[in-house]
Amino acid sequence: MNPTWLEPQMQQLRAAFAAGRMPHALLIHEAPGTGGEWLAQWTAQLVLCSAAARAPCGQCSACQHASQWQHPDLLRLTPIENSTQIRIEQVRELAADLALTAHQGGYKVGIICPADDMNRFAANALLKTLEEPPRSTLLVLVASVPSRLPATILSRCQRLRVAAPPREAAVAWLEAVRGPGDWAGVLGVLGDAPWLAAAADPAALLATAAEMRADLEQLSAGAGDPTQCAERWAREQLPLRLACFENWLTERIRTRLLGPDATAEVRRSAHSRAAGPAIRETFELLDAVRELRSSFDVPLNRSVALETLLRRLAPRRAA
Ligand SMILES: [Zn+2]
Incomplete structure:
Protein backbone atom coordinates (compact mmCIF):
# COMPACT_ATOMS: atom_id res chain seq x y z
CA MET A 1 0.00 0.00 0.00
CA ASN A 2 1.31 3.44 -0.95
CA PRO A 3 1.48 5.94 1.88
CA THR A 4 -1.62 8.04 1.23
CA TRP A 5 -0.12 11.23 2.66
CA LEU A 6 2.50 11.24 -0.11
CA GLU A 7 -0.17 11.26 -2.83
CA PRO A 8 -0.02 15.07 -3.44
CA GLN A 9 3.76 14.96 -3.92
CA MET A 10 3.44 11.95 -6.24
CA GLN A 11 0.81 13.78 -8.29
CA GLN A 12 3.04 16.80 -8.57
CA LEU A 13 6.01 14.72 -9.73
CA ARG A 14 3.91 12.75 -12.21
CA ALA A 15 2.60 15.98 -13.72
CA ALA A 16 6.07 17.53 -13.95
CA PHE A 17 7.49 14.42 -15.61
CA ALA A 18 4.62 14.13 -18.09
CA ALA A 19 5.09 17.78 -19.06
CA GLY A 20 8.85 17.38 -19.48
CA ARG A 21 9.47 19.72 -16.55
CA MET A 22 11.30 17.31 -14.29
CA PRO A 23 13.99 19.27 -12.44
CA HIS A 24 17.61 18.09 -12.43
CA ALA A 25 17.73 18.23 -8.68
CA LEU A 26 15.04 17.67 -6.12
CA LEU A 27 15.22 18.18 -2.38
CA ILE A 28 12.69 16.14 -0.44
CA HIS A 29 12.38 17.97 2.87
CA GLU A 30 10.68 15.44 5.11
CA ALA A 31 9.48 15.52 8.66
CA PRO A 32 11.57 12.72 10.25
CA GLY A 33 10.36 9.20 9.49
CA THR A 34 7.61 10.17 7.05
CA GLY A 35 8.84 8.31 3.95
CA GLY A 36 11.20 10.70 2.15
CA GLU A 37 13.42 7.90 0.94
CA TRP A 38 10.43 5.90 -0.23
CA LEU A 39 9.30 8.92 -2.25
CA ALA A 40 12.80 9.30 -3.72
CA GLN A 41 12.79 5.67 -4.82
CA TRP A 42 9.30 6.05 -6.24
CA THR A 43 10.53 9.07 -8.22
CA ALA A 44 13.40 6.99 -9.60
CA GLN A 45 10.87 4.40 -10.75
CA LEU A 46 8.80 7.17 -12.34
CA VAL A 47 11.63 8.27 -14.63
CA LEU A 48 13.13 4.81 -15.24
CA CYS A 49 9.88 2.89 -15.91
CA SER A 50 9.53 1.50 -19.42
CA ALA A 51 5.72 1.80 -19.49
CA ALA A 52 5.78 5.56 -20.06
CA ALA A 53 2.02 6.20 -19.94
CA ARG A 54 1.53 4.29 -16.66
CA ALA A 55 4.83 5.17 -15.01
CA PRO A 56 5.74 3.99 -12.51
CA CYS A 57 3.90 0.76 -13.38
CA GLY A 58 5.63 -1.30 -10.68
CA GLN A 59 5.60 -4.30 -13.04
CA CYS A 60 8.27 -3.75 -15.69
CA SER A 61 11.80 -4.92 -15.04
CA ALA A 62 13.02 -1.32 -14.61
CA CYS A 63 10.48 -0.71 -11.83
CA GLN A 64 11.25 -4.03 -10.18
CA HIS A 65 15.00 -3.52 -10.22
CA ALA A 66 14.66 0.06 -8.98
CA SER A 67 12.43 -1.11 -6.13
CA GLN A 68 15.26 -3.40 -5.00
CA TRP A 69 17.96 -0.78 -5.54
CA GLN A 70 19.37 -3.00 -8.28
CA HIS A 71 18.82 -0.86 -11.35
CA PRO A 72 22.14 -0.04 -13.05
CA ASP A 73 21.07 3.57 -13.63
CA LEU A 74 19.97 4.13 -10.03
CA LEU A 75 22.64 5.04 -7.50
CA ARG A 76 22.14 5.52 -3.81
CA LEU A 77 24.43 7.29 -1.38
CA THR A 78 24.02 6.63 2.32
CA PRO A 79 26.58 6.81 5.12
CA ILE A 80 28.95 3.83 4.91
CA GLU A 81 28.82 1.32 7.76
CA ASN A 82 29.79 2.66 11.15
CA SER A 83 29.75 6.22 9.93
CA THR A 84 27.05 8.82 10.15
CA GLN A 85 28.59 10.93 7.43
CA ILE A 86 28.49 10.84 3.67
CA ARG A 87 32.04 11.45 2.51
CA ILE A 88 33.65 13.25 -0.38
CA GLU A 89 34.93 10.05 -2.06
CA GLN A 90 31.36 8.74 -2.20
CA VAL A 91 30.11 11.93 -3.84
CA ARG A 92 32.98 11.92 -6.35
CA GLU A 93 32.17 8.34 -7.29
CA LEU A 94 28.51 9.23 -7.74
CA ALA A 95 29.38 12.26 -9.89
CA ALA A 96 31.68 10.18 -12.10
CA ASP A 97 29.01 7.55 -12.53
CA LEU A 98 26.29 10.07 -13.35
CA ALA A 99 28.52 11.50 -16.09
CA LEU A 100 28.49 8.15 -17.93
CA THR A 101 25.79 7.29 -20.44
CA ALA A 102 22.80 5.48 -18.97
CA HIS A 103 22.85 1.69 -19.39
CA GLN A 104 19.25 1.68 -20.51
CA GLY A 105 19.56 4.83 -22.61
CA GLY A 106 17.24 6.90 -20.41
CA TYR A 107 17.67 8.67 -17.10
CA LYS A 108 20.39 8.28 -14.53
CA VAL A 109 19.23 8.85 -10.99
CA GLY A 110 21.27 9.54 -7.88
CA ILE A 111 19.61 9.47 -4.46
CA ILE A 112 21.40 10.93 -1.45
CA CYS A 113 19.80 10.00 1.86
CA PRO A 114 20.06 11.48 4.40
CA ALA A 115 21.57 14.34 2.40
CA ASP A 116 22.09 16.36 5.57
CA ASP A 117 24.65 13.71 6.55
CA MET A 118 27.01 14.95 3.85
CA ASN A 119 29.99 16.59 5.45
CA ARG A 120 31.16 19.99 4.19
CA PHE A 121 33.65 18.52 1.70
CA ALA A 122 31.11 16.11 0.29
CA ALA A 123 28.57 18.90 -0.16
CA ASN A 124 31.12 21.04 -1.98
CA ALA A 125 31.99 18.16 -4.27
CA LEU A 126 28.31 17.74 -5.13
CA LEU A 127 27.99 21.38 -6.08
CA LYS A 128 29.83 20.91 -9.36
CA THR A 129 27.34 18.25 -10.51
CA LEU A 130 24.45 20.49 -9.48
CA GLU A 131 25.87 23.43 -11.40
CA GLU A 132 26.46 21.50 -14.61
CA PRO A 133 24.21 18.45 -14.47
CA PRO A 134 24.81 15.86 -17.19
CA ARG A 135 21.81 15.41 -19.51
CA SER A 136 18.92 13.25 -18.32
CA THR A 137 20.18 13.22 -14.79
CA LEU A 138 18.03 13.39 -11.69
CA LEU A 139 19.52 13.96 -8.28
CA VAL A 140 17.23 13.47 -5.31
CA LEU A 141 18.37 14.71 -1.92
CA VAL A 142 16.38 13.61 1.11
CA ALA A 143 16.83 15.64 4.28
CA SER A 144 14.92 16.40 7.44
CA VAL A 145 17.21 19.26 8.46
CA PRO A 146 18.09 20.93 5.14
CA SER A 147 19.51 23.94 6.98
CA ARG A 148 22.58 21.78 7.58
CA LEU A 149 23.29 21.94 3.84
CA PRO A 150 25.06 24.90 2.23
CA ALA A 151 22.77 27.53 0.71
CA THR A 152 24.52 27.03 -2.63
CA ILE A 153 23.18 23.45 -2.70
CA LEU A 154 19.69 24.38 -1.51
CA SER A 155 19.27 27.09 -4.12
CA ARG A 156 19.89 24.61 -6.92
CA CYS A 157 17.28 22.08 -5.83
CA GLN A 158 13.56 22.20 -6.28
CA ARG A 159 12.08 21.63 -2.85
CA LEU A 160 9.30 19.19 -2.11
CA ARG A 161 7.97 19.15 1.45
CA VAL A 162 6.62 16.14 3.28
CA ALA A 163 4.86 17.00 6.53
CA ALA A 164 3.99 14.54 9.27
CA PRO A 165 0.81 12.70 8.24
CA PRO A 166 -2.47 12.85 10.18
CA ARG A 167 -2.46 10.14 12.86
CA GLU A 168 -5.33 8.16 11.25
CA ALA A 169 -3.57 8.00 7.87
CA ALA A 170 -0.38 6.74 9.49
CA VAL A 171 -2.29 4.14 11.53
CA ALA A 172 -4.13 2.87 8.43
CA TRP A 173 -0.85 2.53 6.55
CA LEU A 174 0.87 0.73 9.45
CA GLU A 175 -2.04 -1.72 9.72
CA ALA A 176 -1.74 -2.42 6.01
CA VAL A 177 2.01 -2.98 5.97
CA ARG A 178 2.57 -4.47 9.43
CA GLY A 179 -0.79 -5.92 10.48
CA PRO A 180 -2.87 -5.11 13.55
CA GLY A 181 -1.27 -3.55 16.63
CA ASP A 182 -1.47 -0.55 18.90
CA TRP A 183 -0.07 1.74 16.22
CA ALA A 184 -1.73 4.83 17.63
CA GLY A 185 0.09 4.10 20.87
CA VAL A 186 3.40 3.64 19.05
CA LEU A 187 2.96 6.92 17.16
CA GLY A 188 2.07 8.59 20.44
CA VAL A 189 5.51 7.56 21.71
CA LEU A 190 7.58 8.20 18.60
CA GLY A 191 5.71 11.17 17.19
CA ASP A 192 3.98 10.97 13.81
CA ALA A 193 6.84 9.15 12.13
CA PRO A 194 5.27 6.09 10.48
CA TRP A 195 8.56 4.85 9.03
CA LEU A 196 10.14 4.73 12.46
CA ALA A 197 7.01 3.04 13.79
CA ALA A 198 7.06 0.42 11.02
CA ALA A 199 10.51 -0.70 12.16
CA ALA A 200 9.44 -1.02 15.79
ZN1 LIG B 1 7.50 0.26 -14.81
Whole structure:
Protein backbone atom coordinates (compact mmCIF):
# COMPACT_ATOMS: atom_id res chain seq x y z
CA MET A 1 0.00 0.00 0.00
CA ASN A 2 1.31 3.44 -0.95
CA PRO A 3 1.48 5.94 1.88
CA THR A 4 -1.62 8.04 1.23
CA TRP A 5 -0.12 11.23 2.66
CA LEU A 6 2.50 11.24 -0.11
CA GLU A 7 -0.17 11.26 -2.83
CA PRO A 8 -0.02 15.07 -3.44
CA GLN A 9 3.76 14.96 -3.92
CA MET A 10 3.44 11.95 -6.24
CA GLN A 11 0.81 13.78 -8.29
CA GLN A 12 3.04 16.80 -8.57
CA LEU A 13 6.01 14.72 -9.73
CA ARG A 14 3.91 12.75 -12.21
CA ALA A 15 2.60 15.98 -13.72
CA ALA A 16 6.07 17.53 -13.95
CA PHE A 17 7.49 14.42 -15.61
CA ALA A 18 4.62 14.13 -18.09
CA ALA A 19 5.09 17.78 -19.06
CA GLY A 20 8.85 17.38 -19.48
CA ARG A 21 9.47 19.72 -16.55
CA MET A 22 11.30 17.31 -14.29
CA PRO A 23 13.99 19.27 -12.44
CA HIS A 24 17.61 18.09 -12.43
CA ALA A 25 17.73 18.23 -8.68
CA LEU A 26 15.04 17.67 -6.12
CA LEU A 27 15.22 18.18 -2.38
CA ILE A 28 12.69 16.14 -0.44
CA HIS A 29 12.38 17.97 2.87
CA GLU A 30 10.68 15.44 5.11
CA ALA A 31 9.48 15.52 8.66
CA PRO A 32 11.57 12.72 10.25
CA GLY A 33 10.36 9.20 9.49
CA THR A 34 7.61 10.17 7.05
CA GLY A 35 8.84 8.31 3.95
CA GLY A 36 11.20 10.70 2.15
CA GLU A 37 13.42 7.90 0.94
CA TRP A 38 10.43 5.90 -0.23
CA LEU A 39 9.30 8.92 -2.25
CA ALA A 40 12.80 9.30 -3.72
CA GLN A 41 12.79 5.67 -4.82
CA TRP A 42 9.30 6.05 -6.24
CA THR A 43 10.53 9.07 -8.22
CA ALA A 44 13.40 6.99 -9.60
CA GLN A 45 10.87 4.40 -10.75
CA LEU A 46 8.80 7.17 -12.34
CA VAL A 47 11.63 8.27 -14.63
CA LEU A 48 13.13 4.81 -15.24
CA CYS A 49 9.88 2.89 -15.91
CA SER A 50 9.53 1.50 -19.42
CA ALA A 51 5.72 1.80 -19.49
CA ALA A 52 5.78 5.56 -20.06
CA ALA A 53 2.02 6.20 -19.94
CA ARG A 54 1.53 4.29 -16.66
CA ALA A 55 4.83 5.17 -15.01
CA PRO A 56 5.74 3.99 -12.51
CA CYS A 57 3.90 0.76 -13.38
CA GLY A 58 5.63 -1.30 -10.68
CA GLN A 59 5.60 -4.30 -13.04
CA CYS A 60 8.27 -3.75 -15.69
CA SER A 61 11.80 -4.92 -15.04
CA ALA A 62 13.02 -1.32 -14.61
CA CYS A 63 10.48 -0.71 -11.83
CA GLN A 64 11.25 -4.03 -10.18
CA HIS A 65 15.00 -3.52 -10.22
CA ALA A 66 14.66 0.06 -8.98
CA SER A 67 12.43 -1.11 -6.13
CA GLN A 68 15.26 -3.40 -5.00
CA TRP A 69 17.96 -0.78 -5.54
CA GLN A 70 19.37 -3.00 -8.28
CA HIS A 71 18.82 -0.86 -11.35
CA PRO A 72 22.14 -0.04 -13.05
CA ASP A 73 21.07 3.57 -13.63
CA LEU A 74 19.97 4.13 -10.03
CA LEU A 75 22.64 5.04 -7.50
CA ARG A 76 22.14 5.52 -3.81
CA LEU A 77 24.43 7.29 -1.38
CA THR A 78 24.02 6.63 2.32
CA PRO A 79 26.58 6.81 5.12
CA ILE A 80 28.95 3.83 4.91
CA GLU A 81 28.82 1.32 7.76
CA ASN A 82 29.79 2.66 11.15
CA SER A 83 29.75 6.22 9.93
CA THR A 84 27.05 8.82 10.15
CA GLN A 85 28.59 10.93 7.43
CA ILE A 86 28.49 10.84 3.67
CA ARG A 87 32.04 11.45 2.51
CA ILE A 88 33.65 13.25 -0.38
CA GLU A 89 34.93 10.05 -2.06
CA GLN A 90 31.36 8.74 -2.20
CA VAL A 91 30.11 11.93 -3.84
CA ARG A 92 32.98 11.92 -6.35
CA GLU A 93 32.17 8.34 -7.29
CA LEU A 94 28.51 9.23 -7.74
CA ALA A 95 29.38 12.26 -9.89
CA ALA A 96 31.68 10.18 -12.10
CA ASP A 97 29.01 7.55 -12.53
CA LEU A 98 26.29 10.07 -13.35
CA ALA A 99 28.52 11.50 -16.09
CA LEU A 100 28.49 8.15 -17.93
CA THR A 101 25.79 7.29 -20.44
CA ALA A 102 22.80 5.48 -18.97
CA HIS A 103 22.85 1.69 -19.39
CA GLN A 104 19.25 1.68 -20.51
CA GLY A 105 19.56 4.83 -22.61
CA GLY A 106 17.24 6.90 -20.41
CA TYR A 107 17.67 8.67 -17.10
CA LYS A 108 20.39 8.28 -14.53
CA VAL A 109 19.23 8.85 -10.99
CA GLY A 110 21.27 9.54 -7.88
CA ILE A 111 19.61 9.47 -4.46
CA ILE A 112 21.40 10.93 -1.45
CA CYS A 113 19.80 10.00 1.86
CA PRO A 114 20.06 11.48 4.40
CA ALA A 115 21.57 14.34 2.40
CA ASP A 116 22.09 16.36 5.57
CA ASP A 117 24.65 13.71 6.55
CA MET A 118 27.01 14.95 3.85
CA ASN A 119 29.99 16.59 5.45
CA ARG A 120 31.16 19.99 4.19
CA PHE A 121 33.65 18.52 1.70
CA ALA A 122 31.11 16.11 0.29
CA ALA A 123 28.57 18.90 -0.16
CA ASN A 124 31.12 21.04 -1.98
CA ALA A 125 31.99 18.16 -4.27
CA LEU A 126 28.31 17.74 -5.13
CA LEU A 127 27.99 21.38 -6.08
CA LYS A 128 29.83 20.91 -9.36
CA THR A 129 27.34 18.25 -10.51
CA LEU A 130 24.45 20.49 -9.48
CA GLU A 131 25.87 23.43 -11.40
CA GLU A 132 26.46 21.50 -14.61
CA PRO A 133 24.21 18.45 -14.47
CA PRO A 134 24.81 15.86 -17.19
CA ARG A 135 21.81 15.41 -19.51
CA SER A 136 18.92 13.25 -18.32
CA THR A 137 20.18 13.22 -14.79
CA LEU A 138 18.03 13.39 -11.69
CA LEU A 139 19.52 13.96 -8.28
CA VAL A 140 17.23 13.47 -5.31
CA LEU A 141 18.37 14.71 -1.92
CA VAL A 142 16.38 13.61 1.11
CA ALA A 143 16.83 15.64 4.28
CA SER A 144 14.92 16.40 7.44
CA VAL A 145 17.21 19.26 8.46
CA PRO A 146 18.09 20.93 5.14
CA SER A 147 19.51 23.94 6.98
CA ARG A 148 22.58 21.78 7.58
CA LEU A 149 23.29 21.94 3.84
CA PRO A 150 25.06 24.90 2.23
CA ALA A 151 22.77 27.53 0.71
CA THR A 152 24.52 27.03 -2.63
CA ILE A 153 23.18 23.45 -2.70
CA LEU A 154 19.69 24.38 -1.51
CA SER A 155 19.27 27.09 -4.12
CA ARG A 156 19.89 24.61 -6.92
CA CYS A 157 17.28 22.08 -5.83
CA GLN A 158 13.56 22.20 -6.28
CA ARG A 159 12.08 21.63 -2.85
CA LEU A 160 9.30 19.19 -2.11
CA ARG A 161 7.97 19.15 1.45
CA VAL A 162 6.62 16.14 3.28
CA ALA A 163 4.86 17.00 6.53
CA ALA A 164 3.99 14.54 9.27
CA PRO A 165 0.81 12.70 8.24
CA PRO A 166 -2.47 12.85 10.18
CA ARG A 167 -2.46 10.14 12.86
CA GLU A 168 -5.33 8.16 11.25
CA ALA A 169 -3.57 8.00 7.87
CA ALA A 170 -0.38 6.74 9.49
CA VAL A 171 -2.29 4.14 11.53
CA ALA A 172 -4.13 2.87 8.43
CA TRP A 173 -0.85 2.53 6.55
CA LEU A 174 0.87 0.73 9.45
CA GLU A 175 -2.04 -1.72 9.72
CA ALA A 176 -1.74 -2.42 6.01
CA VAL A 177 2.01 -2.98 5.97
CA ARG A 178 2.57 -4.47 9.43
CA GLY A 179 -0.79 -5.92 10.48
CA PRO A 180 -2.87 -5.11 13.55
CA GLY A 181 -1.27 -3.55 16.63
CA ASP A 182 -1.47 -0.55 18.90
CA TRP A 183 -0.07 1.74 16.22
CA ALA A 184 -1.73 4.83 17.63
CA GLY A 185 0.09 4.10 20.87
CA VAL A 186 3.40 3.64 19.05
CA LEU A 187 2.96 6.92 17.16
CA GLY A 188 2.07 8.59 20.44
CA VAL A 189 5.51 7.56 21.71
CA LEU A 190 7.58 8.20 18.60
CA GLY A 191 5.71 11.17 17.19
CA ASP A 192 3.98 10.97 13.81
CA ALA A 193 6.84 9.15 12.13
CA PRO A 194 5.27 6.09 10.48
CA TRP A 195 8.56 4.85 9.03
CA LEU A 196 10.14 4.73 12.46
CA ALA A 197 7.01 3.04 13.79
CA ALA A 198 7.06 0.42 11.02
CA ALA A 199 10.51 -0.70 12.16
CA ALA A 200 9.44 -1.02 15.79
CA ASP A 201 8.14 -3.93 17.84
CA PRO A 202 4.94 -2.35 19.26
CA ALA A 203 4.75 -4.35 22.49
CA ALA A 204 8.43 -3.88 23.41
CA LEU A 205 8.33 -0.23 22.43
CA LEU A 206 5.27 0.53 24.53
CA ALA A 207 6.81 -1.24 27.52
CA THR A 208 10.03 0.79 27.17
CA ALA A 209 8.00 3.97 26.74
CA ALA A 210 5.93 3.32 29.87
CA GLU A 211 9.10 2.79 31.87
CA MET A 212 10.60 5.98 30.44
CA ARG A 213 7.52 8.05 31.11
CA ALA A 214 7.60 6.92 34.74
CA ASP A 215 11.28 7.97 34.93
CA LEU A 216 10.56 11.34 33.37
CA GLU A 217 7.57 12.10 35.58
CA GLN A 218 9.60 11.19 38.62
CA LEU A 219 12.59 13.30 37.62
CA SER A 220 10.43 16.27 36.74
CA ALA A 221 8.88 16.05 40.21
CA GLY A 222 12.37 16.33 41.67
CA ALA A 223 12.55 12.66 42.69
CA GLY A 224 14.49 9.78 41.17
CA ASP A 225 18.18 9.47 40.42
CA PRO A 226 19.33 11.14 37.17
CA THR A 227 22.71 9.35 37.20
CA GLN A 228 21.20 5.89 37.48
CA CYS A 229 18.51 6.71 34.97
CA ALA A 230 21.01 8.08 32.41
CA GLU A 231 23.18 4.99 32.75
CA ARG A 232 20.23 2.70 32.23
CA TRP A 233 19.02 4.65 29.19
CA ALA A 234 22.47 4.84 27.61
CA ARG A 235 22.92 1.07 27.94
CA GLU A 236 20.20 0.06 25.54
CA GLN A 237 18.09 1.51 22.75
CA LEU A 238 19.38 5.03 23.27
CA PRO A 239 18.27 6.41 19.86
CA LEU A 240 14.75 5.15 20.53
CA ARG A 241 14.81 6.55 24.04
CA LEU A 242 15.93 9.95 22.82
CA ALA A 243 13.08 9.95 20.30
CA CYS A 244 10.68 9.18 23.17
CA PHE A 245 12.26 11.87 25.34
CA GLU A 246 11.85 14.45 22.58
CA ASN A 247 8.25 13.50 22.04
CA TRP A 248 7.51 13.53 25.77
CA LEU A 249 8.82 17.11 25.99
CA THR A 250 6.79 18.18 22.96
CA GLU A 251 3.65 16.70 24.48
CA ARG A 252 4.39 18.37 27.80
CA ILE A 253 4.68 21.76 26.17
CA ARG A 254 1.51 21.20 24.19
CA THR A 255 -0.77 19.81 26.87
CA ARG A 256 0.54 21.05 30.20
CA LEU A 257 2.34 24.29 29.64
CA LEU A 258 0.31 25.79 26.80
CA GLY A 259 -2.93 23.90 27.24
CA PRO A 260 -4.42 21.54 24.66
CA ASP A 261 -6.37 24.32 22.95
CA ALA A 262 -3.40 26.58 22.23
CA THR A 263 -3.39 27.79 18.65
CA ALA A 264 -0.41 27.43 16.36
CA GLU A 265 0.26 31.11 16.83
CA VAL A 266 0.41 30.86 20.60
CA ARG A 267 2.85 27.97 20.20
CA ARG A 268 5.06 29.97 17.89
CA SER A 269 5.15 32.97 20.16
CA ALA A 270 5.83 30.70 23.13
CA HIS A 271 8.95 29.52 21.36
CA SER A 272 10.23 32.88 20.24
CA ARG A 273 9.27 35.57 22.72
CA ALA A 274 9.59 36.04 26.42
CA ALA A 275 7.36 33.17 27.43
CA GLY A 276 7.21 31.97 31.03
CA PRO A 277 10.44 30.40 32.28
CA ALA A 278 8.93 26.90 32.45
CA ILE A 279 8.02 27.00 28.76
CA ARG A 280 11.29 28.58 27.71
CA GLU A 281 13.35 26.08 29.66
CA THR A 282 11.39 23.17 28.25
CA PHE A 283 11.94 24.44 24.71
CA GLU A 284 15.65 24.82 25.45
CA LEU A 285 15.78 21.30 26.81
CA LEU A 286 13.95 20.07 23.71
CA ASP A 287 16.61 21.68 21.52
CA ALA A 288 19.35 20.06 23.59
CA VAL A 289 17.75 16.62 23.23
CA ARG A 290 17.52 17.11 19.46
CA GLU A 291 21.15 18.18 19.41
CA LEU A 292 22.17 15.00 21.24
CA ARG A 293 20.07 12.90 18.86
CA SER A 294 21.82 14.39 15.85
CA SER A 295 25.34 14.11 17.25
CA PHE A 296 25.77 10.37 17.28
CA ASP A 297 28.90 10.71 15.16
CA VAL A 298 30.60 12.84 17.80
CA PRO A 299 32.55 10.75 20.29
CA LEU A 300 31.29 11.70 23.71
CA ASN A 301 30.15 10.00 26.86
CA ARG A 302 26.46 9.66 26.21
CA SER A 303 25.50 8.67 29.68
CA VAL A 304 27.14 11.84 31.06
CA ALA A 305 25.58 14.04 28.37
CA LEU A 306 22.20 12.50 29.07
CA GLU A 307 22.53 12.93 32.81
CA THR A 308 23.12 16.66 32.31
CA LEU A 309 19.87 16.86 30.35
CA LEU A 310 17.89 14.81 32.85
CA ARG A 311 19.06 17.03 35.71
CA ARG A 312 17.44 19.97 33.97
CA LEU A 313 14.04 18.34 34.42
CA ALA A 314 14.01 18.82 38.18
CA PRO A 315 12.01 21.78 39.43
CA ARG A 316 14.12 24.71 40.60
CA ARG A 317 14.40 25.15 44.31
CA ALA A 318 13.15 28.44 45.57
CA ALA A 319 16.11 30.65 46.45
ZN1 LIG B 1 7.50 0.26 -14.81
